[in-house]
Amino acid sequence: MEHNLPGAADQAGFLVDLSNVVRDRRLGGPAARSLHRFRLAVEALARLTGDPGVQVYPVADRSLLGPVGEFADRAEVTVLRRWIGEGLVEQVGDADQRILELMEMTGAARTRAVTGDRFTAHRREYPWVQGNTDRFLKPVAGPSGTVRLIPRVMGVCTEGEISRADELAAFKKQGLLKRSDQPLTEVVNRFWRCPEPRCSAYDARGGRVLLPRMHNGVPTCELHSLSLADAGRRPAMAQLKVMVDGKCKGRYTVEEGSRTGVGRQPAGGIALYGLLSPAVAARISREHVVVSADGGILLVHDVSTYGTRMRTTDRHGRPGPWRRLSPRQDRRFGPGDEVELTPGVVLTRSNRRFPAELAAAWQNARPEHPAPEGASLPTSLG
Ligand SMILES: [Zn+2]
Known part of the structure; x- marks a missing residue:
């Protein structure tokens, strides 16, 4: 086994998200953590590449060795500690971040990673993960207790x-x-x-x-x-963004207990006339919508002459259809939801939540x- 671990990322063809593999109960046995799953994944890599000496660099979170009682066998903990001590396994605070960093550094070599993770949280920092189909391999249970590796289609996250x-x-x-x-x-x-x-x-x-x-x-x-x-x-506070033709033109903070008018030129609220061409501004009411923050929830209602449309996102952040807001009726305004005052002028919320x-x-x-x-x-x- 150790002949597969060069102890240097640049000498390895594959990185392994060790915590992810060791904790995957769908592979090899019922224990919460099992180093045997890693061995199975390396065997799968050897079959995939036709190279029994395939070079692998495992990266583990520090928390992997936390609850040692969860391991199938205490001897595995001893082995893992030794590998970490000898530099055969890299132990870091955040393995996801480190794996992507190493993949980027070894980009020309097209180092691949064995993981079941989708790295959703890191896609802004590592945009090449979006839509990738050839640099991630997901371990799945194969016949008679083996592990198979399948290309991980990363998809595009919203x-x-x-x-x-x-x-x-x-x-x-x-x-x-x-x-x-x-x-x-x-x-x-x-x-x-x-x-x-x-x-x-x-x-x-x-x-x-x-x-x-x-x-x-x-x-x-x-x-x-x-x-x-x-x-x-x-x-509690929330941040509103004004998007004009898809570009952010202004950010405003809304505080708990407040009531803020947004429109062409509301009294004491968020005035948009300075951000818009006169023709577009003319389609927006002086006070168009009112945003209020109550009990940690942001609400919006329509007070305009020509109406307002809104579309909300589902729990995965995917937008639903545009719907007209009923006049003077509060709707929840969640992160990712969009309120359209007139085509091309959209009010949205920044990522920060109540x-x-x-x-x-x-x-x-x-x-x-x-x-x-x-x-x-x-x-x-x-
Ligand atoms: Zn301090």
Whole structure:
């Protein structure tokens, strides 16, 4: 087995997403984690390439060795530790990120990766993953306990799907998901203060507020490794984007409890006349729609003369059909939803969600099992 592990990515034809393979219960045996699955995958690579000495570079998350009791056999843990110690397996905080980085670095060599992951959260950073059909191999159960490798058709994820997966990954990375995969709202919904007086990374004094990292159940400053103190409720906010002919022309923040008119020139709201040609501006009412934030949910209603259309996205971020908004009736305005004031002028929401919406997104995100094309699914936020 070890003759297949050169201990250097640039000497390997294949990367293996080790945590993903070791934890895949559909392969070789019922244990939660099994190194035997990795052996089966290497055997499959040897058959695929016709080379028993096929060179493989496994990358593992640090969490793979966490609950050692989950391994089929304690001896596997010893082997894995030795491989990591000898540099035959690379251990990193985020294996997904590292695998894509290595694939990009070894791009000319067309190194391929064995994984069941879709890397949805990373597609903005690594756009070549979109639609790829020849650089990923998915392990599946083969006849009589073997593993087969099939080309992974990565497909093209929508912006909505990518944003959602991105958000899930960010929270997961900070340890802000409970076992039930629900966000720790009691941490996410608050500001936090670092004992280091000049550090404002987690409170309202700074510009950008970071998400704390959970360390032994305590929110911790990642810069100073100090426990953070509660600094009060974090008001919910959402960001609106004004898109004109598909380009973002303005971003506006909407705060919890607020009511904001959007139109040609509303009193005290978001005025669009400066962003539009006079002909287009003339088709928009002085106050066209009203956006309000209530209880962590963003709502929109139509107050225009000529009407407004809206289309919502399903839980995978795919847009549904355009529908006319009923006048003066509140509709939920979720991330990815679009409100069209007149053709070419669209109001949308940025990726950032209200905390109340996070729980729904968590429950509904199923990045590993996309719905069939054209399937109609209820939206969690619409
Ligand atoms: Zn700090």
